[in-house]
Amino acid sequence: MSGTDANKAVLEAIERFDFPGTFIDYARHGNGHINDTYMVRFEQEDGSVKKYILQRINTSVFKNPDAVMENIGLVSNFIREKVKANGGDPEREALTIVFAKDGKPFFDAGESFFRAYLYIDGAVSYEAVEKPEDFYEAGFAFGRFQYLLSEFKADDLSEVIPGFHDTGARFERFKQVVKEDKVGRCKDAAKEIQFVLDRAADMTVCMDKLKDGKLPLRVTHNDTKLNNVMMDEKSGKAVCVVDLDTVMPGLSINDFGDAIRFGANTAAEDEVDLNKVSLDLNLFEIYTKGFLAGCNNSLTDEELKMLPMGAKMMTLECGMRFLTDFLEGDVYFKIHRDNHNLDRARCQFALVADMEKKMSDMDEIVRNISK
Ligand code: ADP
Ligand code: GN1
Ligand code: MG
Numbered sequence: 001m002s003g004t005d006a007n008k009a010v011l012e013a014i015e016r017f018d019f020p021g022t023f024i025d026y027a028r029h030g031n032g033h034i035n036d037t038y039m040v041r042f043e044q045e046d047g048s049v050k051k052y053i054l055q056r057i058n059t060s061v062f063k064n065p066d067a068v069m070e071n072i073g074l075v076s077n078f079i080r081e082k083v084k085a086n087g088g089d090p091e092r093e094a095l096t097i098v099f100a101k102d103g104k105p106f107f108d109a110g111e112s113f114f115r116a117y118l119y120i121d122g123a124v125s126y127e128a129v130e131k132p133e134d135f136y137e138a139g140f141a142f143g144r145f146q147y148l149l150s151e152f153k154a155d156d157l158s159e160v161i162p163g164f165h166d167t168g169a170r171f172e173r174f175k176q177v178v179k180e181d182k183v184g185r186c187k188d189a190a191k192e193i194q195f196v197l198d199r200a201a202d203m204t205v206c207m208d209k210l211k212d213g214k215l216p217l218r219v220t221h222n223d224t225k226l227n228n229v230m231m232d233e234k235s236g237k238a239v240c241v242v243d244l245d246t247v248m249p250g251l252s253i254n255d256f257g258d259a260i261r262f263g264a265n266t267a268a269e270d271e272v273d274l275n276k277v278s279l280d281l282n283l284f285e286i287y288t289k290g291f292l293a294g295c296n297n298s299l300t301d302e303e304l305k306m307l308p309m310g311a312k313m314m315t316l317e318c319g320m321r322f323l324t325d326f327l328e329g330d331v332y333f334k335i336h337r338d339n340h341n342l343d344r345a346r347c348q349f350a351l352v353a354d355m356e357k358k359m360s361d362m363d364e365i366v367r368n369i370s371k
Contacts, residue, residue, distance in 0.1 A: 006036075010054065013114040014040055016100050016107040019052055021045070026054065031127060031227060032243070033333045034058045039119060051119035052098060056112050061332065062245060065113045067158040069105045072115075072244045073097060074156055075149070075219075082148050092120050093240050123230035123239045129263050134231060135283050136290035138263065141229045141238035142221060142255055143294020149219040150298065154249045157219065164222055164246055165254045167317045168204035171196070174324050183329040189342060195349045196320050206251060206306070206313055214302050220250035224259040252303050253310025256291055260284060260311040261318055265351050270344045277350040279358050284311070285365045292369060304370045308362035312355045319348025 014023060021042035029039040036056040041049050057065045072095065080094035090096070098116035100107045107114045129135045163169045178186055178193055186193060209215040221228070221241060228243040262269060264283040267276040288307065292299065325332045326341035335341055355362070 009056070009109060009112045010038060012109065013054060013056075013107050013112070016102075016114075017052075017054070017098055017116045018101050019050075019098065019116070021050060024049065029053065030125070034061050034245075040116075051121065053117040053119050055115055055117075057106075057115060057245075059113050062160055064158070064160060065106065065108075065115075068160050068245055069097070069115060071157050071160060071247055073105055075152070075244055075247050078152050079145075079148060091118055092123070095240065095242060095244060120230045120240055120242070122233050124233055125227040125230055125242070127227055128268065129226065129283060131236070132283060132286050133236060135226070135263055136286045137231060137236065137238040138226050138229045138259065139287040139290025139292075140294040141241050141290075142224045142259055143291040143296075145221055145241045145294070146218060146252060146255060147294060147296045147298055149247075152219050154217065154219050157248055159248055161246065161248075164248065165250055165314075165317065166207055167202075167313055167320075168207055170317060170320060170324070171200065171203040174320050177324050177327050181327065183327070185327050185329075188339075189323060189326065189345075192319075192323050192342070192345055192349060195352075196316075196323065199316060199352075202313065202316065205309065206253065209302070209306065210251060215251055215253070215306065216300065216303070217249050218252050219247065220252060220255045222246035222248055222250050222254065222258075224255045224262075226259065226263040251310070252295070252299055253306045254314055256288075256307050257310030257312070257314030258318070259291070260287060261315040261348070261351065263287065264311075265347075267347065269347060270340060271347050272343050274346060274350040277347055278354045279311075279351060279362075281358060281361055281365065284362060285369070288366055288369050297370075299370075304366055305363075307366050308355075308359055311362065312352060312359070315348050315352045315355060319345045319352060322348060 019042050021044045024041040024043055026038045026040040030037040035058050038054045040052045040054050044050055059065055062068050076095040080090045083090045083093040096118040097105045099105055223243055223246045229241050230239045232239050264280050266278045266280050271277055322341045323345035
């Protein structure tokens, strides 16, 4: 879609939602790799300005966006009731869907599929840990999110991306993509491809534990990046977990692990200077404390034992996903420069290599916190 067409589509979507007040403007918002996010402003009768989030859902990633919205409606309503029961502010501590004028929780424009939320005011999300306390807060928020959803009926949720964190299935697909080499890029990534192939034995470890009944299936967030939690600008406390697109049955160790992958890396996710990439054990410890406190100590012994493996596997899986996308011609994740997905993959693999060296340190930290 050209820039002009995209703008037209956004303006039409703004018309279709039931936003009270007079439209002021809209602007791109956030740094997600999947959806297009906008902040929309409306002037109210009393002259105040109210903000909303408008998002174009990426329908090549989410093939059934109606089901995504149904999941989000169920989960956010469930969380809202918990917030109310605890005397919290439901408009800030839960995501609130803004309905379209036709009463649907989305606007389906054919080529584009939009949804809208109340904007969580007075809160920010971070792309990197600025203060260690922020990371504790993020850990607490994601742990708490999972704990709150422990009473939610998992069967009510659609599996919107089947096998989202089935690392073994992703590995099979990776090998197929390498074999086909459709856009001729395998020659540019020989070392990285080998890095993945060398870890074939790791790929099914977590899912095997699920199949064997050693790890429980829970309702999880599945995309626990630091920038998916809103933090209060003043108090620094976590306010609300956002980006609920991938809330599905999953493994607690994956929610833990993906947050470590992103937030406990001493470098950005796409850092090209690999000397800067490492696992910050201090941040690992801080996040672990926050996450376990948020989970209200509800994790089983096997889950606790497997947390470090969750961190390694989410990093390896994510690197493999970036590499797969590079080898397929950048069709899944948004990129902002040439070789962006390859850079992201290299950075994840450097982090995996460092985690492998620090596995026993991570084990010890988890043991000390959970004893
Ligand atoms: P993506 O799936 O593309 O990552 P997100 O749903 O995470 O999209 O939104 C992108 C960013 O927009 C988030 O990182 C967050 O900063 C911001 N955001 C999302 N929802 C809200 C909201 N309801 N209120 C305020 N900011 C939000
Ligand atoms: C995507 O949407 P965003 O940017 O929060 C991706 C995650 C990856 C992440 C890597 C639906 O998350 O799975 O871990 O990029 N989301 C989806 O940064 O694929
Ligand atoms: Mg996001």
